[in-house]
Amino acid sequence: MALPPSSIGPILDARLSLEKCSSTADRVSAATPLESQIRVVPPSEYKAAAQCLAEAFVEDLVIRYPIDTPDRAHWTEDQRFTLHRQALEYITYAHCVKGLVTTVGDDYGCVALWMPPGKNMDDWCTILRSGMWRLNFQLSSEGKKRFFDEFLPLLHTTKEEVMGERDDDCWYLVYLGTKVDSRGRGYARKLVEHVTAQADHENRACYLESSNDINPVIYGKMGFKFVKKIYLKRAEKAIRMDIMVREPMQTTTNGKL
Numbered sequence: 001m002a003l004p005p006s007s008i009g010p011i012l013d014a015r016l017s018l019e020k021c022s023s024t025a026d027r028v029s030a031a032t033p034l035e036s037q038i039r040v041v042p043p044s045e046y047k048a049a050a051q052c053l054a055e056a057f058v059e060d061l062v063i064r065y066p067i068d069t070p071d072r073a074h075w076t077e078d079q080r081f082t083l084h085r086q087a088l089e090y091i092t093y094a095h096c097v098k099g100l101v102t103t104v105g106d107d108y109g110c111v112a113l114w115m116p117p118g119k120n121m122d123d124w125c126t127i128l129r130s131g132m133w134r135l136n137f138q139l140s141s142e143g144k145k146r147f148f149d150e151f152l153p154l155l156h157t158t159k160e161e162v163m164g165e166r167d168d169d170c171w172y173l174v175y176l177g178t179k180v181d182s183r184g185r186g187y188a189r190k191l192v193e194h195v196t197a198q199a200d201h202e203n204r205a206c207y208l209e210s211s212n213d214i215n216p217v218i219y220g221k222m223g224f225k226f227v228k229k230i231y232l233k234r235a236e237k238a239i240r241m242d243i244m245v246r247e248p249m250q251t252t253t254n255g256k257l
């Protein structure tokens with residue numbers, strides 16, 4: 001069930017609209033250097049944001065799971081990367097229109113896709129507008145089984161099971177990626193804390209699935225706790241994902257812990 005937009009708390013809205021609407025002069029005069037300011041990505045910029053994610057996740061076993069299939073063994077890496085990038089373009093566009101896409105750093109150095117509480121991208125209008133429907137024709141037969149029959153249902157049922165009554169009332173970090181050249185500058189932390197501060201204010205949890213061995217350590221530093229492992233099983237070797245939840249933390253009136 002979709003919540004009214006007013007239920008997405010006031011602080012983030014105010015901060016985001018400030019960042020969206022402030023003039024260049026305002027921004028230049030601000031103490032923070034421009035390149036480290038957070039911006040909301042509008043639908044018109046979805047391709048550039050998706051390019052960041054495509055680069056960040058180029059070797060990610062989970063995102064590549066429906067693409068690197070035995071029945072596409074004859075494809076070149078260029079063909080696979082193109083499909084990988086296109087799939088991320090569809091999902092990024094869907095989040096621009098139905099969720100929240102943020103970026104920080106030069107040339108979309110780091111990008112986060114969030115689904116706010118009460119929102120989803122499952123409606124036909126979004127599936128059509130974003131181009132997600134094209135995956136039905138672009139993925140191979142095995143790719144479709146992996147994506148539509150295994151991956152999506154597994155993510156859906158796991159989130160429902162882990163979050164229970166709060167499934168529709170939490171912030172969902174869908175993808176977070178930093179281009180290789182932009183890593184280690186605190187960008188990912190910045191984009192995560194941008195929303196976790198809001199989640200704390202709303203007393204809401206944040207949920208994510210992570211696909212890389214080091215990520216639980218990184219997300220642990222941002223207050224997420226490991227909940228369970230899940231596995232994709234259609235490939236030769238099962239692929240593990242870690243489910244993590246960040247419970248809301250108490251804040252004082254000035255927003256500090």
Ligand SMILES: CC(C)(COP(=O)(O)OP(=O)(O)OC[C@H]1O[C@@H](n2cnc3c(N)ncnc32)[C@H](O)[C@@H]1OP(=O)(O)O)[C@@H](O)C(=O)NCCC(=O)NCCS
Nearest residue numbers: 056175176177178183184185186187188189211212218221
């Ligand atoms: C995970 C990822 C987003 C981190 O991006 P980043 O912008 O380099 O991260 P930050 O610079 O904000 O670092 C955040 C914290 O994690 C730590 N960290 C980052 N990379 C690390 C690594 N490889 N090993 C150990 N710690 C690491 C940093 O030291 C920092 O800790 P601190 O703030 O306490 O000092 C980036 O490595 C990436 O895009 N990876 C591939 C895609 C991916 O796996 N995304 C996440 C799954 S959805």
